[in-house]
Amino acid sequence: MDSTVCLALAVKEHEAAVALTFDYGQRHAIEVERAGLIAARYGADWLVVSLDASRWGGSALTDASIAIPVDGVDTAAIPATYVPARNLIFLSVAVGVAEARDLDAVYLGVNALDYSGYPDCRPEFVASFRQTAALALKRGVEGRPVAVRTPLIDLAKADIVRLGVEVGAPLELSWSCYFAGPNPCGVCDACRLRAKGFDEAGIEDPAL
């Protein structure tokens, strides 16, 4: 849902967009299919990057032997669904793609209010990444770094729902659940946070 809203914003703000999807060995590979449908809806170039993180594991999302928590969002600890270095890897590939294709900006749908406590969703991580990417890239040396935009970072989930509806994002196509489907489980953290957002926004989830 967050990525879908980001794509909607990117398409409004730029002439062209590449929808970058990672097929990283996640259990909920259905999100890859859905991303393709969403990219097609916007006429965006869809780039699927395969990087099999299940080869090293360390997360309930990439290792079937680790249970996905279903008992409620525990904000006091980093949950088992945390994937080591996920956003660091995703952003690194994204700025590389942006530089290779001469794109102005990368959009990332992280938010740090109604979230699972992943460290790589925090503003301080993103701010540090911007500096590091500017030092890594030729474009940084040339004084025109790839922008890294996180338009949702200060929004509550209900605000993201409202914004998505306002910009006409196809939220009915978006997949949040950590399980493979075919229907969202309703009890994983991702389902709970999404439901909380729709509830607080007073909007019915079109994906249910």
Next chain:
Amino acid sequence: MDSTVCLALAVKEHEAAVALTFDYGQRHAIEVERAGLIAARYGADWLVVSLDASRWGGSALTDASIAIPVDGVDTAAIPATYVPARNLIFLSVAVGVAEARDLDAVYLGVNALDYSGYPDCRPEFVASFRQTAALALKRGVEGRPVAVRTPLIDLAKADIVRLGVEVGAPLELSWSCYFAGPNPCGVCDACRLRAKGFDEAGIEDPAL
């Protein structure tokens, strides 16, 4: 060669090592084979991560339509062999693997003296990456960040050759050339920098 010397140092300094190799669509895929031989020599666990950067291109190493420079190392510009965000991506995956497998440190064979002017080989990039990775990872939050070691960063190529010989690194197996082989071309930047190192060290290159 630089990675081989790093592995030799890592094996001396730690109980166990994972030799991480990227199959990223590079023209000189022979380096992947050679990495496997070198990992086997040290009895290291060999992890090959596939990430096809030729999908987005932007480099002579991943796009056959861009020529690899063969006329000498031009230190005034970033050459066409620069791969957008390569070390940023490699390091990001490496710290993710290290966290998932509970390894203490990542070793990276960058050096910023006898080099091609890639921005992601500079000490300021590595220093910034350390900060960003500490913010991205659970281990950073826990106050025990994955160390990122660059033991060669201040060494001239001749010093790296001498160090490699001193620690018994199998330099005869290492592949530097940007072309696919079967023999090193002798005229690309990687071959020239390697030859300069062996020349200045007064040592014959065992790979020739």
